[in-house]
Amino acid sequence: MTRRLLLIGGGHAHVGVLAALGREPLRDDDGAPWEVTLVSPYERQVYSGMLPGWIAGHYRIEQCVIPLRPLAQRAGVRYVQAHATGLTLAARTVQTDIGETLPFDLVSIDIGPAFDWATLPGAREHAVALRPIEHFIVAWQQLHARLAQAGTVPATIVGGGAGGVEIALAWAHRAQREALPLRLQLVCGRAGPVPTLPPAVGARLRHWLARSEVRLIEDEAAGVHADAVQLAGGEPLPSAGTLAATGAAAVAWPAQAGLAVDARGFIAVDEHLRSTSHPFVFATGDCATMVEHPRPKSGVYAVRAGPPLAFNLRRIAAERAPQRYLPQRRALYLLATGPQHAIGVWGKLVAEGDWVWRWKDWIDRRFMAMYGAEA
Ligand SMILES: Cc1cc2nc3c(=O)[nH]c(=O)nc-3n(C[C@H](O)[C@H](O)[C@H](O)COP(=O)(O)OP(=O)(O)OC[C@H]3O[C@@H](n4cnc5c(N)ncnc54)[C@H](O)[C@@H]3O)c2cc1C
Known part of the structure; x- marks a missing residue:
């Protein structure tokens, strides 16, 4: 059989x-x-590493997704x-x-x-969440279009991990490119931006956030309302649109x-x-x-x-014994900062520049080309 x-x-x-x-x-x-x-x-797999580049306007969405149906077809795999x-x-x-x-x-x-709704009360009703990523892609475009019509309003990204910071910087770059008067603010938690990476990375990200005019709020978000983010340590922070980039569950x-x-x-x-x-x-x-x-x-x-x-x-x-797999201890992180510039992190080594972006872009495009994404 x-x-x-x-x-x-x-x-x-x-x-x-x-x-x-x-x-x-x-x-x-x-x-x-x-x-x-x-x-x-979904018939496609979103490559999240390129998503900030899509938000910033450097890529079309078709360049950031792997078409699954043809990949399955080539492998003789049935797709449901x-x-x-x-x-x-x-x-x-x-x-x-x-x-x-x-x-x-x-x-x-x-x-x-899955998105961890429990960490951010009110997010389900009032925020755009990062996951599922296909929902995020649709909802962020709607949010951006709505805020583009709204004049000078504050919008908030909640989440100080790499995803939240990259999205804040990418969105700021997009708003600048489109000459929108959007005022972005990042609620990153009391530990500051990307606390799991070396402090030098946080320092460089602070610089880029300031340069991109993203207001950094080093407090925890306690909840999201329709027009505000409730901070753990103070008043509600007015927010015309909120994006939740907090933890995964x-x-x-x-x-x-x-x-x-x-x-x-x-x-x-x-x-x-x-x-x-x-x-x-x-x-x-x-x-x-x-x-x-x-x-x-x-x-x-x-x-x-x-x-x-x-x-x-x-x-x-083939009824043979499987082999052990030991994942690498360290991973290379390449964090996009909005324009075609990135910060590279390998262990304690940190470097940044336009060349880091070109390197990231080359790695990402080469990876995507292997799976038939649009060039
Ligand atoms: C904005 C952003 C930027 C990021 N940048 C980076 C980066 O630069 N480098 C990095 O290493 N990591 C990055 N990450 C983290 C990275 O996205 C995740 O670690 C990665 O997606 C995990 O891959 P995965 O295959 O486990 O899951 P996923 O990429 O989430 O893929 C899961 C797949 O399963 C499908 N699926 C979900 N539920 C079901 C179901 N019930 N039945 C069938 N299919 C289902 C989904 O549609 C999806 O196709 C980033 C994350 C975000 C949000």
Whole structure:
């Protein structure tokens, strides 16, 4: 009987798996091909690393997305356009929001995180959230168009992580390019901008925020109202439009299905990228935590997990032992500052310049070209 692999989500690791399957199909130990299905709600995968460049006006959105359908087609993979909504481990089936139940022998999950609504009361009703990214793309354009008509008004980005700061700087650049009188403010928390990176990065970002006329508010946001952001330490901050770039949370259904998860609900996986509780389940990217080698939730690690994941899926399909995968300890961070300029961070080394942007642009475009994105 034909055996089945189900890929849930077209995330950064799974696009690598699809490309690998395009080069060589998945086969069992006597050479019979497996049937592979991809479940993804959108026909494209947004590459978030280029999103600030899109907001700033340096890229068209088509340059920032990987078309999933042709990638699946080239790999002989069936594409089901749906959200997975549940998993029944005993029956080895996945439920979807289009009513289709999909059986599998092996399943791999790369669905990213969900927005953590609990951290910011009122955000669901009154803010544009970063995730799902496809919603963000539509909602940010609507917000930008509305504020462009509104004259001199304040708009707020809540979140001092790399995503929040890059978006604030990109939006400021866009507003300048379009000569809009938008007044941007970034509520970054008391630890300052990007506290997980070396202090030199924070200092350079402060410089760029000041230069871009983004007001930096080093306080926590306690909630969002229709026309204000409530600061933990003071008065409501008037805000004609608010963008929430605060934390990510785990999607609930993997834990509800009975998969082992870490303390925050992310799928616990071993050194083979397999669930620590159910060896026929693989998980990678932001939705998973390698329990012995935890790493930051970042696209770099999701991309890097693609080749070892593809390799281990082949090994298991052919009834061979999987190989250990040790993720790199450090990742290169390239933070866009609005104009075609970026800050590069490698461990404690920090450098910036237009050349860093050109380097980032080259890396990003080369990556996207591998998967058939528009040039
Ligand atoms: C603005 C911004 C900028 C960033 N810049 C960088 C950067 O420069 N470098 C970096 O390393 N990281 C960056 N990040 C972080 C990066 O986006 C994430 O770490 C990365 O997206 C994680 O990849 P992933 O494959 O785990 O998940 P995702 O990229 O979120 O992909 C998950 C996929 O699964 C699909 N999916 C979701 N739910 C379901 C479901 N129920 N069923 C089926 N499919 C589903 C989604 O549609 C999506 O296609 C940035 C994030 C943001 C928001």
